[in-house]
């Protein structure tokens with residue numbers, strides 16, 4: 001790989017052993033990918049926390065969090081002192097909500113370790129945003145900006161909706177990126193890889209958040225890791241709909257980049273979206289496809305009784321919390337059902353000030369932060385059946401927790417929370 005003089009100096013140890021180890025890791029990573037060079041980045045979304053019991057024990061045995069960072073983020077079994085980060089870095093979720101630890105089944109020892117971990121993160125200069133939706137809370141790169149982001153639902157939002165550039169990075173590459181300000185130049189950093197490959201025409205109603213989730217889920221299954229170009233939308237999607245759409249497409253198929261003609265910034269026209277590419281396939285999302293997707297997402301559900309309603313995958317926007325509060329106001333969550341809604345900490349503080357948290361709590365629900373049921377593997381004790389308004393969560397949770405899952409609209413999920421039963425209807 002070609003290195004600049006500055007990169008060569010980092011590799012030679014000018015900035016200390018941690019930066020040297022980070023450059024060494026990036027070189028190995030870049031070579032494996034076939035990248036010819038690195039690109040500068042000042043925008044990283046990372047996980048450097050240590051909330052698993054294994055990492056906690058490792059930290060205790062090897063002398064602290066620097067040892068965890070060295071081993072698990074820099075692939076260095078020799079612990080090195082980790083300096084403050086060079087790049088603007090925001091943290092994805094941690095393992096649970098420290099404000100609801102007992103509710104999530106987390107013991108006090110883990111809470112104390114978590115607090116040390118968060119102090120370590122902020123001490124390095126990483127922003128403790130603790131969310132899969134960094135673009136909601138201050139990490140909004142500019143169009144064309146080279147980034148190094150983890151978290152598939154955030155990656156597709158970064159590439160497609162914002163027009164910034166990232167691949168789906170892992171804990172190691174972002175750990176190296178935050179110390180060096182570099183990431184291999186390949187994949188979606190490169191113009192030609194961002195062009196459309198598959199044409200998708202929408203031939204049915206795609207209006208609500210659930211509709212956009214189903215569209216994304218279907219597209220992911222159809223195109224897998226390719227770049228769909230979507231046309232035919234009838235109502236402009238907002239942030240929440242694009243968030244649910246991308247999360248679904250990236251979980252059913254690994255889509256990291258897409259274009260929605262007339263909506264996303266690299267697709268003012270179909271011609272711009274495809275560039276010199278000829279579409280490999282022309283796909284149509286019609287009423288039958290939507291119905292089949294709904295059935296697939298509800299394929300594990302049998303019991304009408306619902307033990308748990310989880311909202312906030314990806315983490316809810318303030319608009320979605322406002323909507324949930326309006327749907328809940330004056331009602332009560334059923335005595336056999338729990339309602340947990342996940343959002344970034346910063347947005348919860350806004351919801352607190354706006355009175356939405358109080359409305360949700362008065363109804364018997366809980367507004368929670370920092371995590372989600374899939375990440376934390378936590379659900380109310382004894383949960384057998386869940387209701388979800390997220391296609392991504394419906395994709396993962398049955399496998400992760402061994403539960404049955406209903407997928408429906410936000411209103412259907414709130415009704416399920418209050419009735420203790422899911423009475424949602426298929427779209428047809």
Ligand code: F3S
Nearest residue numbers: 132153313314372374
């Ligand atoms: Fe975020 Fe958890 Fe969903 S990490 S995208 S809320 S699975």
